[in-house]
Amino acid sequence: MPAAPRRTRRRTYGLLSAAAGLATAAALASALPADAHESHHHHRPGRYQDVQLLSFNDLHGNLEPPSGSSGRVTELQPDGTTKTIDAGGVEYLATHLRQARQGHPYSVTAAGGDMVGASPLLSGLFHDEPTIEALNKLDLDVTSVGNHEFDEGARELGRLQNGGCHPKDGCYTDKKFKGADFPYLAANVLDEKTGRPILKPYWVWQKKDVKIGFIGVTLEGTPGVVSADGVKGLQFKDEVETINKYAKVLQRQGVRSIVALIHEGGFPASGAYNYDCDSAGAGSGVSGPIVDIAKNVTPAVDALVTGHTHSAYVCDIPDPSGRPRMVTSAASFGRLYTDTTLTYDRYTGDIARTAVKSANRVVTRDVPKAQDMTDLIGRWNTLAAPIGNRPIGYISADVGNTGTESPMGDLIADAQLAHGRELDPRTSLALMNPGGVRAGLTYAAKGAEGDGVVTYAEGFTVQPFANTVNLQDFTGAQLIQVLKEQVSGANAAAPKILQPSANLTYTLDLTKSGADRVVTDSIRLNGAPVDPAATYRVATNSFLAGGGDGFPTLAQGTGDLVGADDLSALEKYLTANSSAASPLTPPTANRITIVQ
Structure with a gap:
């Protein structure tokens, strides 16, 4: 479809203040009729x-x-x-x-x-x-x-x-x-x-x-x-x-x-x-x-x-x-x-x-494509292709990004745990915020790539924020509090369930309310109960490490160590754990037992 004519408009609006001298009072408009409709006149517009x-x-x-x-x-x-x-x-x-x-x-x-x-x-x-x-x-x-x-x-x-x-x-x-x-x-x-x-x-x-x-x-x-x-x-x-x-x-x-x-x-x-x-x-x-x-x-x-x-x-x-x-x-x-x-x-x-x-x-896809948008996408894809088409891993099936716990969230947590252990072998677990997982990975081929190939562009779509992987020390009591903050405090009304690495399991009881939805006695790390007095090294992204998404306890860690960016960690994990002959099997998203 040919591009529509451009409408003339004034160029705009810098980063500025427009608030000076503004008044504070005005009358409300009068009540309006219920049968309003467009009317026409040859010379004078209707009401x-x-x-x-x-x-x-x-x-x-x-x-x-x-x-x-x-x-x-x-x-x-x-x-x-x-x-x-x-x-x-x-x-x-x-x-x-x-x-x-x-x-x-x-x-x-x-x-x-x-x-x-x-x-x-x-x-x-x-x-x-x-x-x-x-x-x-x-x-x-x-x-x-x-x-x-x-x-x-x-x-x-x-x-x-x-x-x-x-x-x-x-x-x-x-x-x-x-x-x-x-x-x-x-x-x-x-x-x-x-x-x-x-x-x-x-x-x-x-x-x-x-x-x-x-x-x-x-x-x-x-x-x-x-x-x-x-x-x-x-x-x-x-x-x-x-x-x-x-x-x-x-x-x-x-x-x-x-x-x-x-x-x-x-x-x-x-x-x-x-x-x-x-x-x-x-x-x-x-x-x-x-x-x-x-x-x-x-x-x-x-x-x-x-x-x-x-x-x-x-x-x-x-x-x-x-x-x-x-x-x-x-x-x-x-x-x-x-x-x-x-x-x-x-x-x-x-x-x-x-x-x-x-x-x-x-916005169905059964209409003609707008040619000016096709041209725009083509121009920028030409610039991006050398970076975006590079393979970074292989998967045996779609890695989805839906549900309270998602396979994609779990995969990212596993990648950050692996990166954390490269930085510090004492790293105990990893937690990933669900809002930072922007998409899943699709098995079916896109363009010239083969089925199951994960490209850098696809990885970028999943994790586009360029957060770093950060390590911090927390007591077991603080770790338990972090898990409770998923469903309490700022997250009470709209829970944000952190995606856990494979070695952390617990039960989330949605029949309860507030922090009680996290069943404390069920929390296990490597199969053992979390000791409130022990110290655990936790990997998160830099956004969470600053207390983002309503997790203030994550801003209280000690012994900070900053690693590579999160996409690099995912790329390295996929490269190390998958190949064309042996693609990675998506996690089954069963680390959190949900009662509802």
Whole structure:
């Protein structure tokens, strides 16, 4: 499919403060009619104008179609059964978005953060410049920041916004990287020194007499899920307070129609993208942080585009006045986009809330590929191929990345234990955070590689963060506490189950609550009970070693020793333990006994 014409827009928005002189009060718009619809006149526009809002979230640099379960969505059928559909790939996303815009002269495209970070090698190897280039071609209008936009720190985020060659790696082509054509919004991310947002807090889309304001925030808990270096010098403020503040600012400027882009999300009751979230009442089908946020964000905001949890939902959640308000999320990796109709009332300048319609659409792979995206992927693949196609190991079957304990998580833990013992033979065990395992390994051949071959590119997709393998000493009591922190404290509501090396086993009883879900008497290391008074040498990645993901006890270790990066450890383990004649058998993920 030929590339769609570029829409003209102003170049944007440096790493700056836009918060000075902002007012704090505004009146809410009046109540709107329930029968709002678009009307037409030969010479004068009608009262109501439908505006198409296309949105997506958590792309994570997945330009090529993601593989395995990461490249499928579940669809609920009329008879109650489900089927899976292959989905995703920026060549197809571009086609779907361009087709969706046809016949909609009033159309705006927005995103809910994590466009980059934790990206496959095609994008990650080049510090996500290919993804920004692709988003420019997609005609993305605006996005909030997500936590992964801070993986390489605020300075690198500023480069992605403004352009320029990478400070260490330089320019990858003969053309200088020009940066994003769209604004990144970071209303609740403040510079500690100035107290002001590091990027624009809001942006106003306007076509003729129709104006819609967008406010962008990331989750307040970003420092807990990003390395300390990535958020150094930054403060992350409450999402609700920030959105409410800037909604007043927009109202003062005469903007009454407002959409919040929030990189925080929820968990739907069903994994099907087309599940009826409101089947038992408004907002009944979703739980998690976004519910409280939605219930407290000012009624001046007309819709919420969310993300972070990689879930798919389209829900009505009551605002503080009790009126239903649309809250959406389009899963992740470009597998879905959300098509929302916002009916703009020219008399009030506000959205006729009762006329808002929304649905998630699948980015199927049965449409023509967008040629400009194919060309983009080809150019960057040519640069990446010498590195990405190098074999690093062999597997006898898929190494999956699903479940409370995953084969891929276990494999990484085993690799880090092996690397730890090379550094220090006293190393007792290894623990891997599940959020750091970004994909599994697929047995089936991709491109020119043979079945069972694991390439560097595939390994990079699994572990793209460049964390180091760190060794620390802990008492047995501290080790037990770490395991309990998986299901208590910051992780009580949404457990984060660490992936253990093969020599650590225990029982997780999900019929209990809080820390009691870890059955202390069941914990065994090399078949023996953990001695609370003994000292154990534990291998983790550097993110966990800093207390990340809600594990404060892991920041209390002693005798720190820093090893190689985690991908190098995985590569070395695969090389040592597999060959074409004797491929590695995936772990069976039976180290944690789950009672439920």
